[in-house]
Amino acid sequence: MIEMQDVYKTYPNGVMALSGINVRIKQGEFVYVVGPSGAGKSTFIKMMYREEKPTSGSIMINGVNLAKLKDSKVPLLRRHIGVVFQDFKLLPKLTVYENVAFALEVIEESPKNIKKRVMEVLDLVGLKHKARFYPDELSGGEQQRVSIARSIVNSPKIVIADEPTGNLDPDTSWGIMDLFEEINNRGTTIVMATHNREIVNTIKKRVIAIENGKIVRDEARGEYGYDS
Amino acid sequence: MTVNTLKRHLRESIKSLGRNGWMTFASISAVTVTLLLVGVFLVVMLNMNNFAKKIENDVEIRVHIDVTATQQDKEALKAQIDAIPEVKEIKYSSKEEELQNLIKSFGEEGSSFKLFEQDNPLSDVYIVKTAKPTDTMKVAKKIETFKFAHKVKYGQGQVEKLFKTLKVARNIGLGLIIGLLFTAMFLISNTIKITIFARRKEIEIMRLVGATNGFIRWPFFLEGLWLGLLGAVIPITLILFSYYNIYDFLKPKLTNPFIQLLPFSPFAWQIAAILVALGACIGVWGSMVSVRRFLKV
Numbered sequence: 001m002i003e004m005q006d007v008y009k010t011y012p013n014g015v016m017a018l019s020g021i022n023v024r025i026k027q028g029e030f031v032y033v034v035g036p037s038g039a040g041k042s043t044f045i046k047m048m049y050r051e052e053k054p055t056s057g058s059i060m061i062n063g064v065n066l067a068k069l070k071d072s073k074v075p076l077l078r079r080h081i082g083v084v085f086q087d088f089k090l091l092p093k094l095t096v097y098e099n100v101a102f103a104l105e106v107i108e109e110s111p112k113n114i115k116k117r118v119m120e121v122l123d124l125v126g127l128k129h130k131a132r133f134y135p136d137e138l139s140g141g142e143q144q145r146v147s148i149a150r151s152i153v154n155s156p157k158i159v160i161a162d163e164p165t166g167n168l169d170p171d172t173s174w175g176i177m178d179l180f181e182e183i184n185n186r187g188t189t190i191v192m193a194t195h196n197r198e199i200v201n202t203i204k205k206r207v208i209a210i211e212n213g214k215i216v217r218d219e220a221r222g223e224y225g226y227d228s
Numbered sequence: 229m230t231v232n233t234l235k236r237h238l239r240e241s242i243k244s245l246g247r248n249g250w251m252t253f254a255s256i257s258a259v260t261v262t263l264l265l266v267g268v269f270l271v272v273m274l275n276m277n278n279f280a281k282k283i284e285n286d287v288e289i290r291v292h293i294d295v296t297a298t299q300q301d302k303e304a305l306k307a308q309i310d311a312i313p314e315v316k317e318i319k320y321s322s323k324e325e326e327l328q329n330l331i332k333s334f335g336e337e338g339s340s341f342k343l344f345e346q347d348n349p350l351s352d353v354y355i356v357k358t359a360k361p362t363d364t365m366k367v368a369k370k371i372e373t374f375k376f377a378h379k380v381k382y383g384q385g386q387v388e389k390l391f392k393t394l395k396v397a398r399n400i401g402l403g404l405i406i407g408l409l410f411t412a413m414f415l416i417s418n419t420i421k422i423t424i425f426a427r428r429k430e431i432e433i434m435r436l437v438g439a440t441n442g443f444i445r446w447p448f449f450l451e452g453l454w455l456g457l458l459g460a461v462i463p464i465t466l467i468l469f470s471y472y473n474i475y476d477f478l479k480p481k482l483t484n485p486f487i488q489l490l491p492f493s494p495f496a497w498q499i500a501a502i503l504v505a506l507g508a509c510i511g512v513w514g515s516m517v518s519v520r521r522f523l524k525v
């Protein structure tokens with residue numbers, strides 16, 4: 001469960017990104033975060049995996065207050081949270097298999113478990129047959145699947161996605177969304193920032209709209225609500 | 229840390245040496261030049277120190293006892309000298325013994341002094357040694373004030389001069405070495421900076437998937453260590469090889485008991501150990517400087 005209380009964030013350059021966020025996301029929910037560029041979406045997302053610290057307020061994730069979490073404990077938090085980005089963030093010199101295995105290697109998982117888990121998640125994202133390919137030999141959609149595979153390989157409770165379909169064409173995007181739904185159906189919480197109106201309006205989920213650092217709308221089966 | 233992790237760190241650090249080829253070369257060269265100079269300097273300094281120590285230890289104060297002193301007066305003088313806290317040793321040498329020593333020291337011509345055996349003009353002497361050679365002058369001055377201490381002599385002048393020279397040489401050398409050590413460290417820290425830059429995406433992903441700071445730091449730490457150690461190889465080889473030959477060449481020619489080279493073993497090996505340690509230190513230090521600044525861990 002994710003719970004934010006009175007979260008404020010002012011960057012050192014004086015920009016106020018969030019001003020008084022209160023939200024509660026239950027385990028297993030699927031949440032879209034929408035809003036215009038520069039409204040505080042990214043900051044909101046970054047708070048959840050402790051890339052940014054709130055200036056004030058508290059963020060509880062599975063009973064841990066991220067506002068008070070020591071820097072040295074952040075790696076342990078990240079092992080329970082998967083993160084997916086618009087630009088995939090894959091390592092170009094590693095194969096698909098190695099890219100996914102990397103996430104387990106750096107947390108010192110045993111080689112036997114690594115092999116088993118990596119093949120499992122590659123099977124889930126439908127790329128088992130491309131395990132030996134390099135990222136530049138794959139399409140954008142496939143690369144995003146690899147990055148999703150990497151984000152869930154250590155079985156996190158929460159997956160946070162920052163515009164995962166931002167670089168993909170519409171057809172590919174639907175495939176990626178199917179994958180997120182599949183992951184969500186297995187009980188993983190999904191928090192996704194997006195600009196894709198069609199997706200939000202078609203695959204109906206909870207929608208949180210952020211404008212000027214505040215939550216202006218929070219609907220159970222919401223609409224995208226912006227023109228673009 | 230598991231064996232697998234350690235292997236991974238080793239692999240990564242070595243790979244990175246090859247990837248930054250030219251910077252690796254520059255860093256290793258800098259360490260090489262630094263350690264070579266440090267090594268030569270150490271060899272010269274320590275040998276000079278050794279000469280100095282030998283001369284120092286030979287310094288003694290000769291207290292000539294007034295001829296009018298009775299046995300009792302001599303005892304009193306001895307007690308007085310003994311009471312000075314810096315004095316380590318006091319030996320009595322009668323005027324007959326002094327004459328014998330004198331005759332002996334002149335060798336064949338010494339026999340002409342035998343005439344004096346009838347009427348010995350020398351005085352009885354106390355030979356005083358101080359615990360620390362540098363206290364010699366102070367103690368000598370004190371003894372001069374004692375009754376029946378007719379004359380006080382010691383090898384003043386030369387030792388002070390030697391030490392002054394040694395001190396200047398040591399300071400210049402130290403300044404030079406510190407400057408060089410910093411240069412080498414700076415170059416190593418730059419190499420590591422490039423490594424970090426080349427791998428920033430990898431580091432970012434490591435962070436995202438929950439690698440600990442220690443885990444991220446290890447390969448850089450090792451890379452710095454390799455740079456330092458590789459830089460020590462040539463200086464150590466050169467110094468061991470040349471000291472061995474110089475020692476062999478000079479040993480039979482140095483007949484003066486004060487000027488003797490320190491024996492190859494263990495001296496040269498100690499120098500080698502110091503150079504390895506220094507190489508490792510500047511390597512690790514240089515890499516830590518970069519890692520701290522650019523990794524924010």
